[in-house]
Amino acid sequence: MEPESVRLLLWGLFSLFGFLVFIFLLRNLSKQKHGSSSPSPPPPIYLCHVIREMSIATLRSATDNFSMLRLIRIGHSGDFFSGCIDGAEKIVVKKGVVEVLNKELELYACLSDRRLVPLLGYCQEENDNLFLVYEFMERGDLATLLARKDRLLPWIARLKIAIEVVVKMIEKDSNYSLFMSSDVKSSSILLVANYEVRLGSLTRAMKVEQGEGSLSYDVQCFGILLMDLVSGLDVSGAEDPSAQKWLQKAMNYTDPAALLASIDPTLIVEEDLANEILGVMTLAKACLSSAEWLSMKLVRQFLDQSTHIGDTISMSGLEPFLSSSTLNEMNVSSA
Known part of the structure; x- marks a missing residue:
């Protein structure tokens, strides 16, 4: 090939390369100009360990x-x-x-x-x-179960659910305990076949390091959950006006007969269960009273001896049962 032809070929290749670079820069400039009007990408998700990503x-x-x-x-x-x-x-x-x-x-x-x-x-x-x-949880969430007209949820199952919830709220692993705060409600309590509890909906949950006490708001939310179990209403959902009216009346009742008359009509209350139900209702009222000394650990112990509570306290509060010596004993055992 002659020298003149080689020079022309090289100039052609350089010109083509320059044109391609110009087009590339022009397209990038156009993207930068209009980039402000395009939607921003979703924020990144940071995971401590791998969770299966699905399509x-x-x-x-x-x-x-x-x-x-x-x-x-x-x-x-x-x-x-x-x-x-x-x-x-x-x-x-x-x-x-x-x-x-x-x-x-x-x-x-x-x-x-x-x-x-x-x-x-x-x-x-x-x-x-x-x-x-x-x-998938076989029995679904507690709120839906309580809302069913054909619900068959005996008291022993309701008490088991309450105890499992409080145990899971205070249970610690090797690093920290998870307190659910305002997510403790019937709709976030999921149940498997034998009424074993799983906690769901963590959008408002928080981690609490070991050694820290339970949050007082947890105690109040758990008190409302107890009222759900006793009444069969979705009091914790805060969307049913009739449930809120029921709660206001129940908080003012001091007569045991009036309290028993207000419970879920589908509950079969035998004589040996009446005191237990009354004890749990009184505990729920104490949780809702914002008592500073009442922790989730104490709530669990009260539930474990709910029959004893019903036998020994008046319906106006927990004071007769919670003598200073009783509180000291329970605090020592929970330490």
């Missing part, structure tokens, strides 16, 4: 594209849908936004706690939606 296609298939027929309930942190993966694995999917559910996902990733509803996986969409996938 949106899998979740749409499992929930029939999030059909309204699959809608379980609308919660404060997201909508809950029932589903089934590959026709075998039953799941519950909570659909919400990243900024609301991100905290719950991060807590699950750090906990892997047997007290909680098992989290099977998650899915994050580009449009800022976040989906949390839970294991």
Whole structure:
């Protein structure tokens, strides 16, 4: 090839390269100019250990594209849908936004706690939606169970649920205890076949290091939960006016007969259970009275001897039972 032809070929290649660089820079400049109008990417999710990431296609298939027929309930942190993966694995999917559910996902990733509803996986969409996938709980949540007109929930099962909830609220692992705060309500208490409790909905939960005491607000929320179990109403949901009216009346009752007459009419109250139910109702009233000395550890001990409470206290409060010597004994045993 002649020298002149070589020079022309080289100039052509350099010109083509320069043109391509110019086009690349021009496109980048255009993106920067219009970048402010494009939606910002969803915030990153930081996990302490791996949780299974699922595809949106899998979740749409499992929930029939999030059909309204699959809608379980609308919660404060997201909508809950029932589903089934590959026709075998039953799941519950909570659909919400990243900024609301991100905290719950991060807590699950750090906990892997047997007290909680098992989290099977998650899915994050580009449009800022976040989906949390839970294991299906056979008996569903306590609020739905109590709302059923054909509910058959005997007192012994209700007392077991109350004791399991308080145990799980104060139970510690090797690092810290998880206190649920304002998420302690019937709708966040999930039940398996034998009424074993799993705690759900962690969007308002917090970690409490070992050595720290229980939060007073937990005690109040648990008192409302006890009222749910006694009344059969969703008092903790704070959305039923009739339930709130019932609570106001129950808090003012001092006569044992009036208290017993106000309980869930589906409960069969035998004579040997009456004092136990009255004791639990009185404990609930004490929890709601914001007594500073009342901790979740003491609440658990009162529940363990609920029959004794009903036999020894007046219906106006816990004072006759809570002598200084009794409190000292219980504080020593709970240390």
